[in-house]
Amino acid sequence: MRALLQLTVANVRSFTRDRAALFWTLAFPLIFVILFGSIFSGGNNQRSIGFADLDASPASAQLKAAFGSIDGVKLVDGTEDDLVAKMKKGEVSSVIVVPKGYGETIAAKSAPAAVKVFTDPSQAAADGATRQLVGYVLSAVNQAATGQPPAVEPAFQTIQTNDLSFISYLVPSILGMSLMQVGVFAAIPLVADRQKLILKRLQATPLRRWQLVGSNVLMRLLIALLQTAIIVGVGSAFYHVQISGSWLLIGALILLGSLSFIALGYVIASFASTEDAANGMTSAVQFPLMFLSGTFFPIDAMPDALKTVARALPLTYLGDGLRQVMVEGTPFAPLWLCFAFLAVWLVVCFGIAARFFRWQ
Amino acid sequence: MTTVATAAEPVIRVTGLQKRYGGTHAVDGVSFEVRPGTVFGLLGPNGAGKTTTVEVLEGLRTPDAGEVRVLGVDAVHHPDDLKPRIGVSLQTAALYPKLTVVEVIDLFRSFYQGGRPTAELVELMDLGEKRTTRTQDLSGGQRQRLSVALALVNDPELVFLDEPTTGMDPAARRALWEVVLNLKAEGRTVLLTTHYMEEAEVLCDRIAIMDHGRILEEGTVDELVSRRFKERAVRFDATAGLAGERLAAMPGVTSVKREDDEVLLYTRDVPATIGAVLDAFEALGREPANLGVRRATLEDVFLDLTGRALRD
Numbered sequence: 269m270r271a272l273l274q275l276t277v278a279n280v281r282s283f284t285r286d287r288a289a290l291f292w293t294l295a296f297p298l299i300f301v302i303l304f305g306s307i308f309s310g311g312n313n314q315r316s317i318g319f320a321d322l323d324a325s326p327a328s329a330q331l332k333a334a335f336g337s338i339d340g341v342k343l344v345d346g347t348e349d350d351l352v353a354k355m356k357k358g359e360v361s362s363v364i365v366v367p368k369g370y371g372e373t374i375a376a377k378s379a380p381a382a383v384k385v386f387t388d389p390s391q392a393a394a395d396g397a398t399r400q401l402v403g404y405v406l407s408a409v410n411q412a413a414t415g416q417p418p419a420v421e422p423a424f425q426t427i428q429t430n431d432l433s434f435i436s437y438l439v440p441s442i443l444g445m446s447l448m449q450v451g452v453f454a455a456i457p458l459v460a461d462r463q464k465l466i467l468k469r470l471q472a473t474p475l476r477r478w479q480l481v482g483s484n485v486l487m488r489l490l491i492a493l494l495q496t497a498i499i500v501g502v503g504s505a506f507y508h509v510q511i512s513g514s515w516l517l518i519g520a521l522i523l524l525g526s527l528s529f530i531a532l533g534y535v536i537a538s539f540a541s542t543e544d545a546a547n548g549m550t551s552a553v554q555f556p557l558m559f560l561s562g563t564f565f566p567i568d569a570m571p572d573a574l575k576t577v578a579r580a581l582p583l584t585y586l587g588d589g590l591r592q593v594m595v596e597g598t599p600f601a602p603l604w605l606c607f608a609f610l611a612v613w614l615v616v617c618f619g620i621a622a623r624f625f626r627w628q
Numbered sequence: 629m630t631t632v633a634t635a636a637e638p639v640i641r642v643t644g645l646q647k648r649y650g651g652t653h654a655v656d657g658v659s660f661e662v663r664p665g666t667v668f669g670l671l672g673p674n675g676a677g678k679t680t681t682v683e684v685l686e687g688l689r690t691p692d693a694g695e696v697r698v699l700g701v702d703a704v705h706h707p708d709d710l711k712p713r714i715g716v717s718l719q720t721a722a723l724y725p726k727l728t729v730v731e732v733i734d735l736f737r738s739f740y741q742g743g744r745p746t747a748e749l750v751e752l753m754d755l756g757e758k759r760t761t762r763t764q765d766l767s768g769g770q771r772q773r774l775s776v777a778l779a780l781v782n783d784p785e786l787v788f789l790d791e792p793t794t795g796m797d798p799a800a801r802r803a804l805w806e807v808v809l810n811l812k813a814e815g816r817t818v819l820l821t822t823h824y825m826e827e828a829e830v831l832c833d834r835i836a837i838m839d840h841g842r843i844l845e846e847g848t849v850d851e852l853v854s855r856r857f858k859e860r861a862v863r864f865d866a867t868a869g870l871a872g873e874r875l876a877a878m879p880g881v882t883s884v885k886r887e888d889d890e891v892l893l894y895t896r897d898v899p900a901t902i903g904a905v906l907d908a909f910e911a912l913g914r915e916p917a918n919l920g921v922r923r924a925t926l927e928d929v930f931l932d933l934t935g936r937a938l939r940d
Contacts, residue, residue: 273738468688
């Protein structure tokens with residue numbers, strides 16, 4: 269037991285003193301979370317609209333209140349020139365100008381009062397949304413002014429077909445990807461230790477092989493735990509990703525997934541004879557897994573040929589399972605299948621490594 | 629099952645050991661015994677089969693044939709009974725590159741019950757200044773010293789040192805000799821491989837000379853030398869104009885050896901041979917360079933056995 273713990277400590281020390289390993293296993297996934305998090309969750313449901321009230325009458329204040337009461341709209345005050353300048357810089361998506369004399373014109377009821385609206389046709393979605401918004405608010409104002417009740421009113425209800433925001437999709441996916449990397453990267457120090465004859469030297473001590481493998485697995489699981497904490501922590505603290513679901517199930521999936529990929533790392537170490545070969549083989553394994561397993565976009569969006577490939581990859585099932593148990597994502601495969609696939613993968617890889625792994 | 633080696637029983641007994649790699653016989657029928665409390669040397673050039681032999685004894689390799697008993701244990705079939713009781717330093721120091729000297733020693737200590745304290749080993753192998761240095765930053769000699777320290781963590785009865793002084797400067801080499809002689813003084817047994825003659829002569833009670841996977845001859849240094857060379861040798865730098873036949877015909881000369889630029893005349897009658905050499909040089913109108921007399925050494929034994937010099 270003492271030997272197992274000391275060896276685990278030695279592994280952790282070697283790991284934390286290796287900058288490349290630290291980068292790939294801890295910084296790399298974090299960069300993904302932060303990068304995608306800032307791109308896809310940065311205030312995309314709040315729209316800023318410039319509002320220049322040149323009239324400053326009760327009527328214009330009422331109009332401003334009508335715009336301000338709409339969900340997802342943030343009004344920015346200023347002069348017309350000011351706001352147009354801000355719009356050109358992209359700080360507001362459109363500008364509404366209430367001209368001087370607006371209140372009087374409405375009160376006179378002789379001619380329609382004009383409200384100037386600047387929109388940007390190059391931003392098609394924002395342009396259309398602003399036109400609709402302005403139309404909707406002004407028709408309500410018109411009705412109020414004429415005292416006629418509306419004949420038809422829309423009753424908006426929402427049905428979400430894509431139930432996850434992209435960042436909620438990404439956090440479990442990137443967690444799955446990092447667990448895959450921690451596991452697969454087990455190959456490199458293992459081959460290095462064999463090449464440096466450390467494994468051979470350990471064989472001349474009473475240390476048992478299960479202790480050697482056990483310490484290795486224990487160290488990888490510790491890293492997996494640390495990664496989970498970092499990725500989930502950053503996702504929920506900065507990008508409001510809600511983790512629902514049972515931690516027991518999440519933990520079981522993380523454990524099984526990590527073990528499966530550590531076993532894959534041992535398979536690589538069984539066939540790589542030098543550290544360089546291990547590096548190459550690790551890349552050759554990790555990049556296809558990363559991009560073909562639905563990490564960055566849903567598998568359903570892939571062409572059929574790639575879908576078939578994705579169905580055969582273990583990371584597909586780890587990522588899918590994690591999305592199901594962490595953020596209630598749409599299942600690609602039933603949860604039991606995710607567990608079963610990873611378990612089979614673990615057994616097969618373990619068998620191959622047990623058969624072909626060489627200690628010296 | 630562990631059997632305690634009794635005084636009568638040798639610490640190591642190897643019989644008919646064979647190991648092939650592909651078509652080559654790395655070890656081709658090696659047999660020898662090592663008595664308790666002695667230093668035994670396997671001497672030979674690189675590729676002679678020394679390391680393979682030692683690694684079979686350490687339980688690291690399975691031989692193709694032969695019987696190996698170490699400390700009374702069958703090292704081939706029950707290596708796990710052996711490992712707690714032996715200390716091993718491989719030919720190439722195998723060290724975790726990113727751990728410090730003390731961390732590596734502490735790690736290896738954790739593999740055994742009991743053993744020697746880390747501080748004592750650091751002191752013994754003169755690594756005090758490098759305690760907190762990562763092993764990747766050590767010099768070749770320091771790595772070798774750490775490797776020997778690791779071989780001693782469990783206070784072993786039997787220590788295997790494979791080329792322990794390779795890469796060491798002369799001072800470090802002598803310090804390691806001191807360590808080995810102390811191990812012997814403490815009653816431990818040491819099996820050492822080397823290709824340094826001087827090292828074998830200083831340290832080893834008995835020596836087996838190996839080449840091409842076989843033991844050519846075995847005994848104490850004196851036995852090995854006197855068995856072959858009753859004579860002493862007259863040496864001088866080779867020169868043109870002195871044919872081999874003429875040298876062999878000189879009085880007292882039993883055999884002639886040429887080694888690099890050196891001529892060795894083994895002789896029963898040193899003064900007569902020297903006189904003949906001086907006469908021959910006078911006839912050529914020259915003086916012999918570096919003329920001298922020496923007793924035969926292990927080097928001569930090896931040269932005589934293999935026809936090659938033992939150099940690295």
